[in-house]
Amino acid sequence: MNTPAIVAEDVSRTYQLDGLSVPALRGVSLTVEPGDYVAIVGTSGSGKSTLMHLLGGLDRPTGGTLLIGGRDVARLTPNELAELRNTTIGFVFQSFHLLARTTAQDNVGLPLVYRGIGRRERRERAAAMLDRVGLAHRITHRPNQMSGGEQQRVAIARALVTGPSVLLADEPTGNLDSATGQSVLALLESLNDDGVAVVLVTHDREVAARARRQIVMRDGLISATR
Amino acid sequence: MRLAEAWRVALDALRANRLRSLLTMLGVVIGVAAVVALVAIGTGTKEQIERQVEGLGSNLLLVVPGRIEAGSAPTSSPLTLDDIDAINRVVGDRTRVAVTIASGETVRAGSRTGFSSMQGVLETTPTVFVRRLDRGSYLTRTDVSTGRRVAVLGAGTARDLFADRDPIGRQITIGGVRFRVIGVFEPLGQSLGVDRDSEVHVPVTAAQRLLGTERIDGIAIRAPDRERIGELSDAVVAALAERHPDTDFSAVTQEQILGVLGDILGVLTGVLAAIAGISLLVGGVGVSNIMLVSVRERTKEIGLRKAVGARPRDIGVQFLLEAVLLTTTGGVLGMLLGGSAALLVDRLSPVPAALTWWSMALAFGVSAAVGIVFGVVPAQRAGRLDPVVALRTE
Ligand SMILES: Nc1ncnc2c1ncn2[C@@H]1O[C@H](COP(=O)(O)OP(=O)(O)OP(=O)(O)O)[C@@H](O)[C@H]1O
Ligand SMILES: [Mg+2]
Numbered sequence: 001m002n003t004p005a006i007v008a009e010d011v012s013r014t015y016q017l018d019g020l021s022v023p024a025l026r027g028v029s030l031t032v033e034p035g036d037y038v039a040i041v042g043t044s045g046s047g048k049s050t051l052m053h054l055l056g057g058l059d060r061p062t063g064g065t066l067l068i069g070g071r072d073v074a075r076l077t078p079n080e081l082a083e084l085r086n087t088t089i090g091f092v093f094q095s096f097h098l099l100a101r102t103t104a105q106d107n108v109g110l111p112l113v114y115r116g117i118g119r120r121e122r123r124e125r126a127a128a129m130l131d132r133v134g135l136a137h138r139i140t141h142r143p144n145q146m147s148g149g150e151q152q153r154v155a156i157a158r159a160l161v162t163g164p165s166v167l168l169a170d171e172p173t174g175n176l177d178s179a180t181g182q183s184v185l186a187l188l189e190s191l192n193d194d195g196v197a198v199v200l201v202t203h204d205r206e207v208a209a210r211a212r213r214q215i216v217m218r219d220g221l222i223s224a225t226r
Numbered sequence: 227m228r229l230a231e232a233w234r235v236a237l238d239a240l241r242a243n244r245l246r247s248l249l250t251m252l253g254v255v256i257g258v259a260a261v262v263a264l265v266a267i268g269t270g271t272k273e274q275i276e277r278q279v280e281g282l283g284s285n286l287l288l289v290v291p292g293r294i295e296a297g298s299a300p301t302s303s304p305l306t307l308d309d310i311d312a313i314n315r316v317v318g319d320r321t322r323v324a325v326t327i328a329s330g331e332t333v334r335a336g337s338r339t340g341f342s343s344m345q346g347v348l349e350t351t352p353t354v355f356v357r358r359l360d361r362g363s364y365l366t367r368t369d370v371s372t373g374r375r376v377a378v379l380g381a382g383t384a385r386d387l388f389a390d391r392d393p394i395g396r397q398i399t400i401g402g403v404r405f406r407v408i409g410v411f412e413p414l415g416q417s418l419g420v421d422r423d424s425e426v427h428v429p430v431t432a433a434q435r436l437l438g439t440e441r442i443d444g445i446a447i448r449a450p451d452r453e454r455i456g457e458l459s460d461a462v463v464a465a466l467a468e469r470h471p472d473t474d475f476s477a478v479t480q481e482q483i484l485g486v487l488g489d490i491l492g493v494l495t496g497v498l499a500a501i502a503g504i505s506l507l508v509g510g511v512g513v514s515n516i517m518l519v520s521v522r523e524r525t526k527e528i529g530l531r532k533a534v535g536a537r538p539r540d541i542g543v544q545f546l547l548e549a550v551l552l553t554t555t556g557g558v559l560g561m562l563l564g565g566s567a568a569l570l571v572d573r574l575s576p577v578p579a580a581l582t583w584w585s586m587a588l589a590f591g592v593s594a595a596v597g598i599v600f601g602v603v604p605a606q607r608a609g610r611l612d613p614v615v616a617l618r619t620e
Contacts, residue, residue: 058532058614059612059614078538079539082532082535082536086535087535097526097529110530111534111535114540116228162535
C-alpha cells in the first residue's frame with residue numbers, strides 16, 4: 001500500500017478576529033489516498049474552504065496533525081512549505097486567479113518559475129499542458145480574451161504543470177454555467193483516471209455523487225461520509 | 227526564482243503603470259541631476275582656480291616676512307635689496323629671483339586718470355612668473371640699477387589711459403612722478419578676484435624712491451625643479467633669519483596655496499551636493515510610498531504566486547528589484563539631465579563646469595542604494611503576506 005497523499009488527524013483551525021476566537025474547523029480527520037476522488041459538501045460557512053487551504057499547505061492548522069506527502073506541516077519552514085505547494089499540490093480556485101496581463105502560456109508556466117526553470121522549457125511544458133486541457137489554440141490569449149470555461153481550464157493546466165499528486169479544487173464550477181461546468185468536471189475526472197488524486201468542493205449534489213467518496217461538513221466538523 | 231525572471235517581472239510591472247512609474251522616478255531624476263550638476267560646477271570652478279594659480283608659473287616659492295597663520299597681524303617688512311643679493315647667492319641664479327613692493331597709486335596721462343596697483347619689480351619678473359607682453363619691451367637690468375622712470379602697463383590701465391592710441395614712448399605720471407611707457411602686458415583677466423590688468427610695473431628702485439622707502443614686500447623664487455623646492459625654501463629662510471634675527475619669515479609653495487584653496491572648494495562642493503542629496507532622499511520617500519501602493523494593488527497576485535510555490539524571499543526580491551529598477555532608471559535619466567545642464571552652464575555662462583566620472587558613479591550608486599533602502603519595507607511587507615488572506619482580498 002502506498003503512503004497516503006494527505007493525512008489530517010483531528011485538525012482544527014481557529015481564526016483570531018479582533019480578539020475574538022472564531023473556530024472554523026473543530027477537529028477534522030481525513031485521509032486522501034493516491035488517485036483518490038473526494039467531494040466535500042456542506043452549507044456555506046461550514047469550513048470547506050478552510051479545510052482546503054490546510055490540505056493545500058496554504059495555511060497551517062492551529063491544532064492536530066497534518067501530513068502532506070508524508071511531511072508534518074507543523075515542522076516545515078515557510079520556504080519548505082512553499083516548495084511543498086509547488087511540487088505536490090495543484091490548486092484550482094473558484095475565481096480562476098489568472099494574472100491579467102499574462103498570456104495563457106505564461107500563466108500556466110508560472111509555478112515552474114519558482115523551480116528555477118528557464119523560460120524556454122517553461123513555455124514548452126506549458127504548451128503541452130494547454131494541449132492536454134484542450135486549449136492548444138489559446139496559447140497567446142490573455143485572460144480577458146477567453147471565456148470563463150477556458151480560463152478555468154488554463155487554471156487547471158497551471159495546477160497540473162508541476163506534476164502534482166493531488167489536485168485541490170474549491171468550487172471549480174461555481175462561476176460557470178452548467179454545460180461549461182460539466183466539461184470542466186469531465187476534465188478533472190479524466191485527470192483522476194490518469195492517477196492524480198482530486199479533492200473537490202461543490203454545492204451540487206449530482207457533481208458530488210460522481211466522486212468515489214463524499215464528505216459532508218457542518219459547523220467545522222465532518223458530519224457524515226458516504 | 228532566477229534573477230533574470232525577477233528582472234522581467236519587475237520591468238513588466240513598471241511598464242504596466244508607465245505614467246506612475248515616470249512620476250515616481252521624477253523625484254530621483256531631479257535629485258541625481260542636481261547632485262551631478264552641482265558637483266560639476268564645483269569641480270569646474272576648482273579646476274579654473276588651479277589653472278590660474280599654476281598660470282603664475284611653475285615651481286614657485288613665495289617668501290614673505292611674518293608668519294602665515296590665521297589671525298596673525300601683517301608684519302612690516304625688514305627686507306631690502308641687500309637681502310636679495312644674499313638670496314641670489316643662495317639660489318645661485320639671479321634670473322630665478324623676483325621681488326615686489328606694491329602700492330596703489332593714481333596714474334595719469336594727459337587729462338585721463340586711473341587707479342592702479344604699482345609694482346616695483348626687478349627685470350627678472352618675466353623669467354620667474356608667466357607674464358607676456360602685448361607690445362614694447364620689459365624693464366632691463368640697467369633700468370633697475372639706475373632707477374630709471376619707465377613703466378610697463380597692464381592691459382586695463384593702458385586702455386583706460388590711452389584708449390586706442392599706442393602708449394609706447396608716451397609720458398604718464400604715477401603718484402605725481404613722471405614715467406615713460408615702454409611696454410604693455412597681454413590681458414590676464416581676473417585671478418582670485420584681483421584685476422590683474424590694472425597693474426603697472428616699474429623698476430623697484432624707482433618705486434622705492436617714489437615711496438621714500440628702502441623696503442621690499444616680498445620675494446618670489448622659481449625653483450629649478452619640484453624636488454628642490456623644500457630644500458631651497460629652508461636655505462632661503464635660514465639665510466634671511468640670520469640677517470634679521472628679530473623677524474620670522476615664511477615660505478609657501480604654489481602647492482600649499484592650491485591645497486588650501488582646494489580644501490575650501492571641496493567643502494563648498496560637498497555642502498552643495500549634500501543639499502541636492504536631500505532632494506534625492508525625498509525622491510526615495512516617494513518611491514517607498516508608490517511601492518507600498520503597488521504591493522496593496524497586487525495583493526491578489528502575491529497570494530497566487532505564493533499559492534503556486536513562491537517563497538517569501540522570491541516575492542520580496544521581486545518588489546525590491548522593482549524599486550531598484552525605478553530608482554536606477556531615474557538615476558541614469560538624472561545623470562543625463564544633470565550632465566547636459568552642467569555642459570550647458572559651462573558653454574553659455576561664465577561659470578565653469580567639469581563632469582567627473584566619480585560624481586556620475588556616485589550618483590548612480592546612491593540612486594541604487596535609495597531603491598534598496600526605500601524598497602526594503604514594501605518588499606518585506608509583500609514577502610510576509612499570508613497567501614490565504616491575500617487571495618481573498620478584492
Ligand atoms: N480570515 C478569517 N478570519 C475570521 N474568520 C474567518 C476567516 N476565514 C473564514 N472565517 C470563518 O470561518 C468559517 C468557515 O469559512 P469557510 O470559508 O471555510 O467556509 P466555506 O465552507 O468555504 O463557505 P462557502 O461555502 O460559503 O465558501 C466561516 O464562519 C467564516 O466566517
Ligand atoms: Mg468556500
